[in-house]
Amino acid sequence: xxxxxxxxxxxxxxxxDLRWSPDEGLTVSRLRIELLSGLTVALALVPEAVAFAxxxxxxxxxxxxxxxxxxxxxxxxxxxxxxxxxATGALAVVMVALVAQHGVEYLFATVVLMGILQVIAxxxxxxxxxxxxxxxVMLGFVNGLxxxxxxAQMGQFKVPGTMENTGHGMSGGEWLSGxxxxxxxxxxxxxxxxxxxxxxxxxxxxxxxxxxxxxxxxVIGFGLNVPRVGDLxxxxxxxxxxxxxxxxLNWQTFEIxxxxxxxxxxxxxIESLLTLNLVGEITGKRGGASQECIAQGxxxxxxxxxxxxxxxxxxxxxMINVKSGGRTRIAGIAAAxxxxxxxxxxxxxxxxxxxxxxxxxxIPLAALVGVMFMVVIGxxxxxxxxxxxxxxxxxxxxxxxxxVVTVMEDLAVAVVVGVIVSAxxxxxxxxxxxxxxxxxxxxxxxxxxxxxxxxxxxxxxxGFLEIFDVPNDPExxxxxxxxxxxxxxSALQAIENIAGKYEAAGKRVMLRHLSRDCHKLLNKAGHLMxxxxxxxxxxxxxxxxxxxxxxxxx
Numbered sequence: 001x002x003x004x005x006x007x008x009x010x011x012x013x014x015x016x017d018l019r020w021s022p023d024e025g026l027t028v029s030r031l032r033i034e035l036l037s038g039l040t041v042a043l044a045l046v047p048e049a050v051a052f053a054x055x056x057x058x059x060x061x062x063x064x065x066x067x068x069x070x071x072x073x074x075x076x077x078x079x080x081x082x083x084x085x086x087a088t089g090a091l092a093v094v095m096v097a098l099v100a101q102h103g104v105e106y107l108f109a110t111v112v113l114m115g116i117l118q119v120i121a122x123x124x125x126x127x128x129x130x131x132x133x134x135x136x137v138m139l140g141f142v143n144g145l146x147x148x149x150x151x152a153q154m155g156q157f158k159v160p161g162t163m164e165n166t167g168h169g170m171s172g173g174e175w176l177s178g179x180x181x182x183x184x185x186x187x188x189x190x191x192x193x194x195x196x197x198x199x200x201x202x203x204x205x206x207x208x209x210x211x212x213x214x215x216x217x218x219v220i221g222f223g224l225n226v227p228r229v230g231d232l233x234x235x236x237x238x239x240x241x242x243x244x245x246x247x248x249l250n251w252q253t254f255e256i257x258x259x260x261x262x263x264x265x266x267x268x269x270i271e272s273l274l275t276l277n278l279v280g281e282i283t284g285k286r287g288g289a290s291q292e293c294i295a296q297g298x299x300x301x302x303x304x305x306x307x308x309x310x311x312x313x314x315x316x317x318x319m320i321n322v323k324s325g326g327r328t329r330i331a332g333i334a335a336a337x338x339x340x341x342x343x344x345x346x347x348x349x350x351x352x353x354x355x356x357x358x359x360x361x362x363i364p365l366a367a368l369v370g371v372m373f374m375v376v377i378g379x380x381x382x383x384x385x386x387x388x389x390x391x392x393x394x395x396x397x398x399x400x401x402x403x404v405v406t407v408m409e410d411l412a413v414a415v416v417v418g419v420i421v422s423a424x425x426x427x428x429x430x431x432x433x434x435x436x437x438x439x440x441x442x443x444x445x446x447x448x449x450x451x452x453x454x455x456x457x458x459x460x461x462x463g464f465l466e467i468f469d470v471p472n473d474p475e476x477x478x479x480x481x482x483x484x485x486x487x488x489x490s491a492l493q494a495i496e497n498i499a500g501k502y503e504a505a506g507k508r509v510m511l512r513h514l515s516r517d518c519h520k521l522l523n524k525a526g527h528l529m530x531x532x533x534x535x536x537x538x539x540x541x542x543x544x545x546x547x548x549x550x551x552x553x554x
Contacts, residue, residue: 019329030328033206037326038334040209040371041084041317045071045339046360047368048086048317050232051155055092056309057099058107060233061343063087065240066308068339073299074313075332079292080276082283082327084317084335085299087309089152090267090411095309098260106257109245111310113261115300118269122293130273130289136395137418139384140402141274142315144414146380147407149316153372156365157184160231176227184226184366191215191370206324208371215367229368230361237343237357240306265297267412268312272296274415275313282322316375323378394425431459434484436467444510447476453483458490465494470501477502482513 045067053063067086074085099107121127158173176184191211198207205213219226229235247253276292292313300310321331345356388396398418405414433454441447456464468477479495486492499509 026328026330031330033325034328034330035334036206036209037321037324037331039338040206040212040324041321041326041331041335042338042342043212043360043363044208044317044320044368044371045084045086045314045335046229046235046342046363047156047232047365048152048314049339050229050235051152052087052089052092053309054233055089056095056107058095058104058309060235061237062104062307062309064235064237064339064343065306066303066311068336068343069240069303069306069308070296070299070311071332071339072336073302074292074295075329075336076295077291077298078295078329078332079288079290080279080285081329082318082322082331083272083275083279083292083313084321084332085272085296085311085313086317087311088268088271088314089148090271091264091310091312093410094260094263094267098257102256105246106253107309108243108304108307109247109253110257110260110264110304111300111308112245112304113257114264114268114310115297115302115304117261117265118297118300119294120297121265121269122290122295122297125290127269127273127289127293130270130277133274133415133419134395134398134422136391136398137402137415137422138274138277139381139387140399140418141406141411141415142278142379142381143384143399144403144406145315145411146376147403149372149379150376151407153369156227156369157181160227180225183224184364184369187215187219187224187226187364187366188370188373190218191367192374195371195374203325208320208324208374211370211374212363212367215370216363219364219366220362224364227365228361229363229365230358231365235343235357235361236355239340239344240308242305243307245304263412264310267410268296268300268310269293270412270415271315272313274411275315275318278315279318279322283327315379316372319375319379320371323375394422398422398425427457427459430455430457431463434460434463434467441476441478444476444478446474447478447510448474449478449480449512451480451483455485455487456481456491456494457487461490461494464491465498468498468501470498470505470507473502473507475507476510477507478510478512480512486514 046064049063049067050060051063053060056063064087070085070087074083075081078085095107095110098110155173157176159176175181191214194211194214195207198205198210218224219228247257272292273289276289296312303310317335321335324331326332341356342360343357347354384399388399398421401421402414402418405417434456435453437451437453439449439451441449450467452464452467454460479498486495495511502509
């Protein structure tokens with residue numbers, strides 16, 4: 001039995017496509033684009049990782065190590081080349097309470113367990129359930145995340161070091177004012193202008209990278225007084241070291257970290273899989289959902305053992321990469337390697353020592369904010385305003401609802417709420433469809449036939465019962481399901497209830513034209529008096545008597 005189970009499990013594991021450039025040959029031109037795109041992403045990752053580390057209440061290097069390790073591993077074995085992963089705000093806001101109550105070591109243990117859960121989800125192919133997310137929910141997700149990215153940049157317009165961690169994230173802080181504020185706004189606008197103009201001039205250098213270089217050169221050259229990366233925190237550090245989380249290995253620890261691990265795993269996979277779909281739509285390529293789940297899980301397991309805060313796919317950085325031309329695994333790998341270089345590389349030259357971390361710390365935040373603002377403009381689904389005027393009111397409501405909940409709560413809650421509302425709307429619309437066409441039977445003299453139209457399930461079971469006229473119907477009633485389907489237990493209960501009413505009135509009910517799945521469902525429940533495979537194939541119309549009392553109906 002164990003051997004058979006292992007063999008069955010092995011069959012479920014597809015061989016992943018780990019080619020660096022699965023869609024096109026690797027040329028010098030392609031390599032240049034990928035490396036420059038990776039450099040651009042790495043520069044944008046630095047302030048994001050530092051800021052999210054502050055949100056979670058941990059040292060900036062904990063966020064930077066997570067961005068490096070998660071980004072590298074998911075780039076190597078992820079399901080969609082072109083995606084960028086790292087430390088994210090969606091996860092940080094969940095981590096902050098754990099860190100505040102139990103300390104950072106419990107966070108590392110939670111990240112390891114989170115990764116294990118994600119690997120299990122990938123091995124069980126649970127990633128396929130992302131297909132159940134309706135398109136209105138996807139639009140709400142994109143719009144909500146664009147707004148979240150925009151709001152996250154507002155913190156860069158505050159005086160560095162004045163924001164405080166309240167245990168629920170960063171808040172407070174003193175806004176920039178006067179010349180410093182106007183200078184930063186002007187630099188943000190200049191960055192956005194360069195990014196907008198650059199593709200019309202040349203595509204040799206990715207537009208976001210050009211914007212960062214131009215503004216950084218201007219600020220450093222003229223010594224402008226605006227916040228820089230180094231004002232957030234020093235990013236200089238060593239290589240991440242293997243570290244077993246220093247927590248007691250007992251049941252109490254498991255009880256503490258499990259709820260957080262489940263929530264983090266769910267949020268991480270939802271955001272990653274939705275980003276995977278979005279990148280797939282932009283690039284016109286399909287990605288492997290299960291492979292991405294395993295990659296995210298493996299990266300978080302490793303990150304937890306190397307002192308990182310864990311992470312998932314980042315829609316903002318993924319959009320930067322895709323818009324900069326990144327299409328292969330090389331861009332993601334390059335971004336992670338560049339990020340590590342930004343943290344650790346110091347070297348000597350004939351002119352003196354050079355510190356890469358110190359250079360990166362001189363980059364003005366205005367340049368990176370301008371890049372993210374352009375990401376917001378490119379990510380927000382502006383056509384959704386036009387779509388909402390044309391689609392059903394329920395779909396328009398779902399788009400707005402998911403957008404608002406994403407901003408006010410978090411992505412996982414928003415997606416779950418959106419799917420539930422969409423499912424309820426679908427159930428309600430189908431519930432209203434059920435009705436019956438009545439006629440006299442051509443095969444059973446004196447019998448009345450009810451031709452059921454529409455699916456019979458929990459939402460339509462009450463409407464199904466209201467169709468029949470038990471007191472005035474003849475001795476034999478045939479319920480024809482040729483245009484219907486018996487879906488669930490509520491449907492079985494409804495059939496038993498109506499059969500019970502006819503039985504109490506001294507009349508009998510026959511079922512006709514059951515589809516194969518309906519036949520199997522009813523037969524398994526014990527409702528069918530005759531067991532035949534002819535009827536499901538519609539080769540011979542077999543009438544089935546109904547056995548009552550199976551589910552306690554009356």
